[in-house]
Amino acid sequence: MFRRPWLLVVVLLGVGAVIGAAAIIASTVSNRLTGSEAFCSTSCHTMKMQAQNPAYGNSPHRANAFGVLAGCSDCHIPTNNWFIETYTHVTSGIRDVIAEMTGGFSDPAVWAKRRIELRQEVLADMRRQKSVTCRKCHEAAAIQPPSEAGRQSHALLLAGQATCVDCHLNTFHGQIAPSASLRRLPASPIGRRDGHEQASTR
Numbered sequence: 001m002f003r004r005p006w007l008l009v010v011v012l013l014g015v016g017a018v019i020g021a022a023a024i025i026a027s028t029v030s031n032r033l034t035g036s037e038a039f040c041s042t043s044c045h046t047m048k049m050q051a052q053n054p055a056y057g058n059s060p061h062r063a064n065a066f067g068v069l070a071g072c073s074d075c076h077i078p079t080n081n082w083f084i085e086t087y088t089h090v091t092s093g094i095r096d097v098i099a100e101m102t103g104g105f106s107d108p109a110v111w112a113k114r115r116i117e118l119r120q121e122v123l124a125d126m127r128r129q130k131s132v133t134c135r136k137c138h139e140a141a142a143i144q145p146p147s148e149a150g151r152q153s154h155a156l157l158l159a160g161q162a163t164c165v166d167c168h169l170n171t172f173h174g175q176i177a178p179s180a181s182l183r184r185l186p187a188s189p190i191g192r193r194d195g196h197e198q199a200s201t202r
C-alpha cells in the first residue's frame with residue numbers, strides 16, 4: 001500500500017514526537033499547577049492546617065524582611081530532574097488523597113500522632129535527597145554563618161559529612177511534642193538548632 005515505506009516511518013516518528021512533546025508539556029504544566037502554593041494549601045484539610053499554622057507563617061521562610069516566600073513545593077518537591085519531579089507529584093499526590101479520605105485527620109489527636117510520623121518521613125526523604133530542595137535557594141559554599149559553631153558545622157556540610165536537615169529541622173512548621181520517634185533522630189555532630197537536646201533530657 002505504501003510505495004514509500006520510509007515515508008510511513010517518518011510520519012510515525014513525527015506523530016510519536018508530537019505525542020511525546022504533548023505529554024511532557026502536559027506533565028510540566030500539571031507539575032506547576034499541583035505544586036503551586038494555592039493548590040497545596042487549599043486542596044485538602046491537612047495541608048490547609050499546615051499552611052495556616054502560625055508557626056509556619058511566622059517562620060523565617062514565610063515572614064522575612066526580603067519578601068521571599070518559600071512555598072510548599074519549593075521545599076517538598078525536587079525539581080532537578082523532570083522524572084523525579086513528576087514521580088514525586090504522582091506518588092505523593094495519590095498517597096495524600098488516600099490518607100486524606102481514610103485517615104480521620106479531622107480528629108486533632110489522630111493528626112497530632114500522624115504528624116510526628118510524617119515529620120520523620122519528610123526528614124528521611126530530604127536526607128536521602130541530600131537536601132536538594134534547600135539548595136535551590138541556598139548555595140552551600142556561599143552561606144556565611146555568623147557564629148563559630150555555625151562555621152564549624154558548615155565545614156562538615158562542605159565536607160559532605162552532614163546535610164542541611166541533619167541540623168536545621170523542626171523550625172519550618174514549628175516544634176511538635178517531644179516524642180520517642182523524634183528522639184530517634186541521629187544526633188548531628190554540632191549545633192542542633194531544634195532545641196531537641198532540651199526536649200530529650202526531659
Ligand code: HEC
Pocket residue numbers: 060061063064065066068069070071074075131133134135136137138164165168171
Ligand atoms: C524559595 C527559596 C528557599 C528555599 C527553598 C529554602 N530557603 Fe532557607 N531561606 C530562604 C531565605 C530567603 C532566607 C532568609 C530569611 C531571613 O533571613 O529573614 C532563608 C533562611 C534560612 C535559614 C536561616 C533562618 C533560620 O531558620 O534560622 C536557614 C537555616 C535556612 N534558610 C535553611 C533552609 C533549609 C534547611 C531549606 C530546605 C528544607 C531551605 N532553607 C529552603 C530561602 C529559601
Ligand code: HEC
Pocket residue numbers: 131134135138139140143144145146147149150151153154156157162163164165166167168188189190191192
Ligand atoms: C552540621 C550542622 C549543619 C549543617 C549540615 C548545615 N548547617 Fe546551616 N548552620 C548550622 C549552625 C550551627 C549555624 C549557626 C547558627 C547560629 O549561629 O545561630 C548555621 C547557620 C546557617 C545559616 C545562617 C543563619 C543565620 O541566622 O545567620 C543558614 C542560611 C544556613 N545555616 C543554612 C544551611 C543550609 C541551606 C544547609 C544545607 C545546604 C545547612 N545550613 C547545613 C548548622 C548546620
Ligand code: HEC
Pocket residue numbers: 040041047048050051061070071072073074075076115116118119122123165168169170171172173174
Ligand atoms: C522552607 C521549607 C519548607 C516549606 C516552604 C514547607 N515545608 Fe513542609 N516541611 C519542611 C521540613 C524541613 C519538614 C520536616 C519537619 C521540620 O524539620 O520542620 C517539613 C514537614 C512537613 C510535613 C510533615 C508534618 C510536619 O509538620 O512536620 C508536612 C505535611 C508538610 N511539611 C507540608 C507542607 C505544606 C502543605 C507546605 C505549604 C503550605 C509546606 N510543607 C511548606 C520544609 C518546608
